[in-house]
Amino acid sequence: MIYDIFIIGGGINGCGIARDASGRGLKICLAEMDDLASGTSSASTKLIHGGLRYLKYFDFKLVKEALKERDVLLKIMPHICWPMRFLIPLESFRINNFFIRCGLFIYDYIAGYSTLTKTKSINLQNSILNSFVKSKFKKAFIYSDCWVEDSRLVVLNAVDAKEMGANILTRTKVINFTKKGSLWSVTTKNKNGEIHEHFCKCIVNASGPWVENINQHFSLKGPYSTRLIKGSHLVVDKLFDHNHAFFLTGQDGRIIFVIPFQEEFSLIGTTEVVHQNIEIKPKCSDEETNYLLNFINSYFSFNLKKDQIISTFSGVRPLYNKKNQHNENISSITRDYVLNLEYIGHLPFLTIYGGKLTTFRKLSENVLSKLKDFFPEMGHDWTMKKPLPGGDFLVNEKKEVINKLQKNYPYLGQKCAKRFINYYGTLSYQILKNVKSKKDLGKNFGHSLTEIEVDWLLKNEFANSADDILWRRTKLGLKFNKSQKNKLKKWIESRI
Numbered sequence: 001m002i003y004d005i006f007i008i009g010g011g012i013n014g015c016g017i018a019r020d021a022s023g024r025g026l027k028i029c030l031a032e033m034d035d036l037a038s039g040t041s042s043a044s045t046k047l048i049h050g051g052l053r054y055l056k057y058f059d060f061k062l063v064k065e066a067l068k069e070r071d072v073l074l075k076i077m078p079h080i081c082w083p084m085r086f087l088i089p090l091e092s093f094r095i096n097n098f099f100i101r102c103g104l105f106i107y108d109y110i111a112g113y114s115t116l117t118k119t120k121s122i123n124l125q126n127s128i129l130n131s132f133v134k135s136k137f138k139k140a141f142i143y144s145d146c147w148v149e150d151s152r153l154v155v156l157n158a159v160d161a162k163e164m165g166a167n168i169l170t171r172t173k174v175i176n177f178t179k180k181g182s183l184w185s186v187t188t189k190n191k192n193g194e195i196h197e198h199f200c201k202c203i204v205n206a207s208g209p210w211v212e213n214i215n216q217h218f219s220l221k222g223p224y225s226t227r228l229i230k231g232s233h234l235v236v237d238k239l240f241d242h243n244h245a246f247f248l249t250g251q252d253g254r255i256i257f258v259i260p261f262q263e264e265f266s267l268i269g270t271t272e273v274v275h276q277n278i279e280i281k282p283k284c285s286d287e288e289t290n291y292l293l294n295f296i297n298s299y300f301s302f303n304l305k306k307d308q309i310i311s312t313f314s315g316v317r318p319l320y321n322k323k324n325q326h327n328e329n330i331s332s333i334t335r336d337y338v339l340n341l342e343y344i345g346h347l348p349f350l351t352i353y354g355g356k357l358t359t360f361r362k363l364s365e366n367v368l369s370k371l372k373d374f375f376p377e378m379g380h381d382w383t384m385k386k387p388l389p390g391g392d393f394l395v396n397e398k399k400e401v402i403n404k405l406q407k408n409y410p411y412l413g414q415k416c417a418k419r420f421i422n423y424y425g426t427l428s429y430q431i432l433k434n435v436k437s438k439k440d441l442g443k444n445f446g447h448s449l450t451e452i453e454v455d456w457l458l459k460n461e462f463a464n465s466a467d468d469i470l471w472r473r474t475k476l477g478l479k480f481n482k483s484q485k486n487k488l489k490k491w492i493e494s495r496i
């Protein structure tokens with residue numbers, strides 16, 4: 001088979017493009033060297049946001065595109081994306097408060113017509129939201145953005161792309177590509193060490209932080225480069241009994257979020273540290289841990305300690321830079337993306353630099369629009385209206401959808417029914433289609449993960465290992481103990 005496009009990288013950008021292009025009738029192959037979303041796309045802060053702080057750098061184009069995307073994404077993926085309110089605690093009589101208010105006004109204004117609740121200010125002293133906020137913070141602004149289950153976003157794009165004919169290869173590394181006659185020849189090596197050659201008309205390099213390594217390896221010289229910036233998060237037991245997130249500004253001007261996470265936890269992040277070598281797996285350092293703990297302890301009356309940390313994770317942002325431009329202030333480097341289309345002979349090779357989860361859908365559309373001359377027969381933009389698999393309901397119907405699932409499957413329990421809808425949406429009915437009683441759910445691995453769900457993930461969502469399931473298809477890894485993990489691992493090994 002000759003593919004129209006071969007995509008390198010199964011993060012959000014690669015999978016988003018695979019879905020969009022397949023829906024336009026193009027023949028697509030995507031290779032991911034590890035698991036889907038195993039790179040940056042499972043290590044983000046998981047916000048679909050305009051990026052309030054980018055206003056400080058006058059990045060209006062990016063903020064506008066991202067704000068518009070919030071409403072589009074809420075409509076097409078109400079299962080894995082939902083609105084969240086963010087609290088900005090303020091000290092009295094600070095000039096900065098005025099600038100924050102102006103920023104929020106602009107934020108709401110640029111968003112235009114939006115279903116999200118607009119900014120308001122509250123007096124913290126009379127509010128239930130003040131639990132643990134230090135008394136010097138008298139007032140707060142509350143604004144809206146959205147949450148997203150980042151790795152599930154990637155997987156659902158890949159699932160839909162496959163449904164429309166794409167060939168999605170996981171644990172398959174691109175080790176070479178070269179021009180052969182009128183086509184590209186792409187060589188891959190899979191986890192069993194098997195080497196395959198694939199032919200295609202166009203290559204898209206969507207390998208995120210690896211883009212430069214790949215392009216350099218193949219002597220491609222675009223006008224852009226990437227700066228690799230590590231960001232780390234801490235996960236602790238839920239800190240507050242409300243579902244608002246906090247947007248906190250430090251003395252150094254950095255922003256740290258504290259966000260309700262997976263019902264029982266709080267997520268704290270993120271740092272920004274230069275990461276020299278992408279071949280070294282990013283890890284949260286002691287310095288970053290201390291920084292994050294000190295930061296949030298300066299806002300709240302509790303004293304969060306290292307031994308309360310349940311888990312940490314780190315990812316690398318591939319921020320794009322013009323070549324030879326060296327920006328000392330990392331926070332000020334744009335989070336926007338650039339698409340660089342080169343022709344090797346007459347064969348197109350497109351590289352993606354930078355980006356955000358929030359703008360993946362628009363980025364995918366822009367990639368295909370850049371390739372329009374090369375594939376004049378392809379279909380039109382379509383992803384704005386079509387829900388991702390399982391997302392065929394309205395975001396304000398979520399409660400009803402959860403209650404209905406629980407009513408149909410009472411033995412799931414309320415918590416598990418909510419988890420199912422937040423992960424799978426209406427696909428839950430396909431997962432549970434042969435379940436008539438609790439017994440039919442099969443073996444229980446703990447924390448409501450049963451055989452029927454694991455089987456579904458192995459067969460339908462490209463999962464291959466316990467880690468794929470515990471960290472990228474679900475986040476149950478936060479709750480599983482060592483013995484539960486081992487049992488799941490052994491069981492999976494016996495199935496594949």
Ligand SMILES: Cc1cc2nc3c(=O)[nH]c(=O)nc-3n(C[C@H](O)[C@H](O)[C@H](O)COP(=O)(O)OP(=O)(O)OC[C@H]3O[C@@H](n4cnc5c(N)ncnc54)[C@H](O)[C@@H]3O)c2cc1C
Nearest residue numbers: 009011012013033039040041045047174208231355357358
């Ligand atoms: C700490 C942090 C917080 C963030 N928070 C947010 C946020 O809240 N909201 C937001 O919108 N954005 C956020 N982002 C940005 C967002 O996460 C990234 O822009 C996005 O995930 C990048 O996706 P990607 O597909 O380009 O890269 P990746 O997800 O890294 O995917 C690239 C893939 O390519 C694969 N690959 C590499 N080389 C090869 C090869 N030779 N063959 C095959 N496969 C290969 C890798 O294994 C990897 O899976 C955050 C980023 C970080 C680091």
